[in-house]
Amino acid sequence: MTVLDTPLKPNINCQNSFHVGAQTAWEMLREEDMLTRITTSCADLDNILGGGISCKEVTEIGGVPGIGKTQLGYVFAILGFCINLELLLLLRGNKNYRIQLAVNVQIPAHYGGLGGKAIYIDTEGSFMVERAMQIAEACVKDMLEYDGLLRKDSQARQLKMQPKELLGNIFYFRICSYTEQIAMINFLEKFVSEHKDVKVVIIDSITLHFRQDFDDMALRTRVLSGMALKLMKLAKTFSLAVVLLNQVTTKYSEGSFHLSLALGDSWSHACTNRVILYWNGNERCAYIDKSPSLPSASAPYSVTAKGIRSLASNSKRLKMMQALD
Amino acid sequence: MLAHFYQGQQALLLKTGCSNPTSNELLFFFFGSVEDLLIHDLYVLVALAEQQSNSERLKQGITQVLSIIDGQHQPWLNGMDLLEDAQQNKHLLSTGCERIDFLLQGGLREGHLTELVGPSSSGKTQVCLQVASNVAKEYSGSVVFFDTGNSFSPKRIEQILGQLSDHSDIESNKILEQVMSNIVCHPVFDIFTLLDVLHQLESKLRSQVYGGSKVRLLIVDSISSLITPILGGSSAQGHALMIAAGFLLKELAHRHNLSAVVTNHMVGGEGGTLKPALGESWRSMPHVRLHLFRDSKSSICNMSILRHPYIVSAFAHMIL
Numbered sequence: 001m002t003v004l005d006t007p008l009k010p011n012i013n014c015q016n017s018f019h020v021g022a023q024t025a026w027e028m029l030r031e032e033d034m035l036t037r038i039t040t041s042c043a044d045l046d047n048i049l050g051g052g053i054s055c056k057e058v059t060e061i062g063g064v065p066g067i068g069k070t071q072l073g074y075v076f077a078i079l080g081f082c083i084n085l086e087l088l089l090l091l092r093g094n095k096n097y098r099i100q101l102a103v104n105v106q107i108p109a110h111y112g113g114l115g116g117k118a119i120y121i122d123t124e125g126s127f128m129v130e131r132a133m134q135i136a137e138a139c140v141k142d143m144l145e146y147d148g149l150l151r152k153d154s155q156a157r158q159l160k161m162q163p164k165e166l167l168g169n170i171f172y173f174r175i176c177s178y179t180e181q182i183a184m185i186n187f188l189e190k191f192v193s194e195h196k197d198v199k200v201v202i203i204d205s206i207t208l209h210f211r212q213d214f215d216d217m218a219l220r221t222r223v224l225s226g227m228a229l230k231l232m233k234l235a236k237t238f239s240l241a242v243v244l245l246n247q248v249t250t251k252y253s254e255g256s257f258h259l260s261l262a263l264g265d266s267w268s269h270a271c272t273n274r275v276i277l278y279w280n281g282n283e284r285c286a287y288i289d290k291s292p293s294l295p296s297a298s299a300p301y302s303v304t305a306k307g308i309r310s311l312a313s314n315s316k317r318l319k320m321m322q323a324l325d
Numbered sequence: 326m327l328a329h330f331y332q333g334q335q336a337l338l339l340k341t342g343c344s345n346p347t348s349n350e351l352l353f354f355f356f357g358s359v360e361d362l363l364i365h366d367l368y369v370l371v372a373l374a375e376q377q378s379n380s381e382r383l384k385q386g387i388t389q390v391l392s393i394i395d396g397q398h399q400p401w402l403n404g405m406d407l408l409e410d411a412q413q414n415k416h417l418l419s420t421g422c423e424r425i426d427f428l429l430q431g432g433l434r435e436g437h438l439t440e441l442v443g444p445s446s447s448g449k450t451q452v453c454l455q456v457a458s459n460v461a462k463e464y465s466g467s468v469v470f471f472d473t474g475n476s477f478s479p480k481r482i483e484q485i486l487g488q489l490s491d492h493s494d495i496e497s498n499k500i501l502e503q504v505m506s507n508i509v510c511h512p513v514f515d516i517f518t519l520l521d522v523l524h525q526l527e528s529k530l531r532s533q534v535y536g537g538s539k540v541r542l543l544i545v546d547s548i549s550s551l552i553t554p555i556l557g558g559s560s561a562q563g564h565a566l567m568i569a570a571g572f573l574l575k576e577l578a579h580r581h582n583l584s585a586v587v588t589n590h591m592v593g594g595e596g597g598t599l600k601p602a603l604g605e606s607w608r609s610m611p612h613v614r615l616h617l618f619r620d621s622k623s624s625i626c627n628m629s630i631l632r633h634p635y636i637v638s639a640f641a642h643m644i645l
Contacts (some may be wrong), residue, residue, distance in 0.1 A: 021512050026505035057475050173456035181563045212560035218557045224552035229473070233514035236475055265599065268445035269550055269590045292454070293478035298626070 021236075038200055038241055041075055041139075042308045044299035045286055049275075050082055055199065055241045058231050058270070060206075062246035062261040063277030067284055068247045068303045070126050072134050073202045077170045077305045079120040103309065116199030117169040119191070121184060121206045136163035138306035171198070177211035182223060185230050192238050201234070204245040207262040210248075222267050228270030235272075244271060283311065342419045363394065411436075414582045418541060420452070421459030421489065428641040429613075433584045434539070437634075438575050438610065442589040442601040443617035449569040449588040450476045453544050454616070456586065458485040461507045461635060466541030469526065472520060473550045477510045507538055516551045516566050523573050530581045540583050543574070547588040549602045556603065564606065571610035587611065608632075 023031075033181035046052050053076065063069050075081050098280045120127060140163050171191075175181045192198050214220045251260040261268070261276070268274075274290040280300065287298040300311045370387055402410075417431035427430045428571075431441055434609065441449045454477075457468045470477055474637075486501060514520045530540065548570065555563030580587040594600035601608070601616075608614075615633035629640045 022509055024506045025477075025479045025482050025508040025510060026502050028477070028510060029483060029505060032479055033453050046518065203391060220556050220558060225550060229514045229550060229554060232473065232475055233512075236512050236514075265590065266553065267445060267604070274446070292450050292476040293481040293484075 011216055014113065035239070040072060040308055042301045043311045044310050045301050045308070048286070048288055048294070048299045049296040050294050053200075053241045053243060055239050056235055057272040058228075058242040058244065058260070059273040059275065060237050060244045060246055060271035061275045061277065062248055064248055064279070067279065068301075068308065069277060070204055070260045071303050071308055073243065073245055074132050076200050076202055077120050077165050077242075078132065078136050081157065101135055117195060117197050118173060119173070119188070119198055119201045121173045121201070121203045123175045123176060123181060123203070124205055125174065126204065129167070131325045132167060132170070133163060133303060135307040136166040139163075139166065171195070175209070180291055181209055182227065185227055187239075188228075188234055192234065192240070196238075198238070198240060200243065200247070202243045205247055206244045207247050211262060224263060225270065228267070232272075240286040298325045354563075372374040387462050418456070418460050418584050420456045420483070422452075422455060422643055423641040424641045425452070425628060427631065428639055430636060433586065434578045435582045435584045438571070438578055438585045438587065439615065440587050440589055440611035441615050441617060442591060442631070443552045444599060446617045447617040451616055452589065453476065453546050453586060455485055456479055457508050457542060457544060458482050458504070459489065459502045460542045462486060462489060464541055465538050466540045466634040467505065468542045469540060471513050471522070471545040472510050473513055473545075473547055475512065476546065479505065480509065484630055497608060513551070516555060518572060519551055520547070520566070520570060520573065521598065521623075522569075523577065524531060527573070531579070540581065543583055543585045545574070545587045547590060549589045552603060561606055567603065567607060568610070571607065575610075617644065
């Protein structure tokens with residue numbers, strides 16, 4: 001996967017590349033086929049996201065408290081090392097269905113595969129290790145099952161991955177003030193260049209420390225937009241996915257109150273994709289609010305003991321088994 | 326220009342034989358910089374030169390320096406020259422969307438700086454991608470896309486081109502490759518990189534080293550995310566950089582007959598209404614300002630003209 005290993009290689013083929021990192025649209029299209037996406041482990045969500053969260057982009061996920069933003073954060077941290085797979089070939093009949101799983105069963109020597117690690121930046125203090133452990137265990141169990149299904153002909157390879165190892169792949173930082181947040185984001189570039197196997201950066205939540213105690217609104221706008229640019233640069237340079245979890249606030253416009261993401265209009269352009277999580281009756285739903293290439297769509301999901309799953313929880317397994325027959 | 330001029334000045338002094346230290350020192354004593362030379366009253370200069378021992382050489386030096394300065398500015402143009410230039414060189418580029426072309430009476434004009442302003446997810450990037458695809462395809466022109474938010478999506482461009490063409494499968498892949506190779510995406514994440522790349526582009530275009538097809542379109546998506554981190558505060562440097570970027574884009578557009586498009590976001594104004602970001606000084610910078618807004622959660626985008634050199638305000642609705 002040399003594309004992901006060498007960030008921004010100078011482009012000798014392109015005549016017009018007098019700037020390092022410039023690429024033609026055709027080259028980017030070829031590369032995009034090789035880029036991995038990080039699954040949310042919920043098939044419906046993956047569908048509307050075009051396969052999952054894409055690397056090289058900043059995705060903002062916002063929603064009311066209790067909707068499952070932090071759960072999604074856990075899921076990305078643990079599944080941060082997904083790779084395209086043989087499953088794609090298996091599900092060749094159904095073009096709309098592109099699951100990418102964290103099944104890492106290539107060669108025992110390359111145990112850990114791409115070894116994608118995750119950086120989790122916690123500003124709220126809502127990271128609970130027990131919950132992450134629960135999700136990691138469920139993930140390992142799932143992988144073992146799919147491993148068994150995939151390799152039912154050949155000898156079953158023992159997947160020796162422990163949940164503890166999955167947790168060991170998460171770098172956790174706790175931030176207590178906005179200055180620490182700014183310092184952290186400045187430091188991230190150096191950190192990621194030393195740990196090249198980081199594939200996802202999750203910030204939960206990006207808005208907390210900027211919502212109160214800020215007297216100078218103009219300063220806040222400057223700082224936030226500077227931060228947004230740095231995150232964009234990080235995502236592009238190191239080909240990783242940046243996930244920002246955001247809170248909601250009430251906005252009064254056109255005579256009514258409605259919910260919108262915090263930090264105002266100036267922050268709204270700081271992400272490449274935006275997903276809004278909301279309640280639809282008793283169901284949790286996700287809606288694509290902003291994306292350069294995906295159509296607007298919404299999909300339901302549920303939060304279970306295993307993490308995030310589709311509403312009809314057995315559908316993924318059923319489709320897998322149908323495809324294998 | 327200062328460094329360039331100093332080189333010229335040195336060469337000039339050597340050429341006129343003023344290489345002896347005294348007169349060099351004198352010239353540099355009088356004018357430490359080009360600005361000083363230009364500000365000085367010419368008669369006072371000559372009078373000062375008269376008082377020196379090698380006054381003839383100094384006067385020669387002054388006249389030659391002044392003629393070099395004269396050569397730096399643009400030639401005077403009259404109305405007929407401008408009209409001819411506009412008719413022959415400044416064509417209209419169709420955007421690929423009929424409604425927008427109708428609104429703009431033909432499309433984007435080369436030589437103009439067009440600004441797309443609108444709230445988040447109102448379709449600004451989509452319009453940029455659409456125009457880029459259309460220009461690369463219809464006019465076989467090169468498109469330079471400066472992307473600040475990683476929103477350049479080659480897949481979307483492929484989709485748009487797929488809609489525009491009716492060729493068979495075998496040809497279409499080759500054509501697709503050709504067209505998409507003409508669209509170059511530069512990721513830029515700060516204003517200095519943008520200015521740097523624009524300067525490089527300008528020098529390439531000027532010396533006509535730029536290989537491949539002619540550059541027809543320049544898109545900066547979005548310029549506001551580059552400028553907002555530096556605008557305001559105690560120093561006026563951000564403001565100066567914003568104006569410099571605007572002028573550079575306009576100069577590139579005019580001199581090299583290309584169309585420049587920038588996108589801008591909106592901020593809250595008085596009474597809760599939205600207004601374009603970047604303030605009052607930026608308002609007069611673009612030639613054409615187009616306002617996009619989308620009815621909540623529908624796929625119909627509305628575009629209206631906020632400012633145009635010769636079209637009165639108008640609306641258009643379209644589906645992106």
